[in-house]
Amino acid sequence: MSTTHVPDALAEIREDFLALPEAERLQLLLEFSGELPAVSDEVADHPEMYERVAECQSPVYIFVEIEDDVVTMHATAPPEAPTTRGFASILVQGISGLSADEVLAIPDDYPQSIGLTRAVSPLRIAGMTGMLMRVKRQVTQKR
Incomplete structure (x- = not known):
């Protein structure tokens, strides 16, 4: 497990x-799956702003906004892919509100650190890792 700093919200989720x-x-x-925030109408009206997460088998799309160095992550994932929605929800809840530097400091192995590597397939963990990597890349490009 990485020793780099994990932001408080993500650390709490991991502890849970x-x-x-x-x-x-x-x-x-699965409970997190039901808590994936809906995207705002403003974002929903511009699907071209979303990036497809190719590492996910399900159609997952993410979009990151940065305003005054505060990051907001938006994600969509289909209801019929509850584990993927759960991972997206964890990241949206754990990343939104952080500074760009805090997002970039999230350990790349965070998805492997939350205790699900035996409960879900390696492909699903790779999907969550892909979401995190794309968020970091968008933050880097937009700051």
């Missing part, structure tokens, strides 16, 4: 997962 028995972690991920 790790506090549960492994068998119950998938249920928590």
Whole structure:
């Protein structure tokens, strides 16, 4: 596990997962799936602003805004892909409100650190890692 600083919101989410028995972690991920914030009408009206996360089997799209050095992450993922929606929701909730530097400092191995590597397929973990990498790239490009 990386020793770089994990922002408080993401650290709390990780602690919530790790506090549960492994068998119950998938249920928590599904709860996050239901908490993926809807994108604003302004963002929804401009699908060209979204980037497809190719690492995800499901059609996941992300868009990052930075205003006054505050990052807001938007993501869409289909309801029929609840684990993917859960991962997107974790990142949206954990990243939105951070500064650009805080986002860029998130350890690349964060998706592997939340205790789900045996509950979901490696492909799903790779998808969450892909989302994180694309967020970081967008932050770098937009700052």
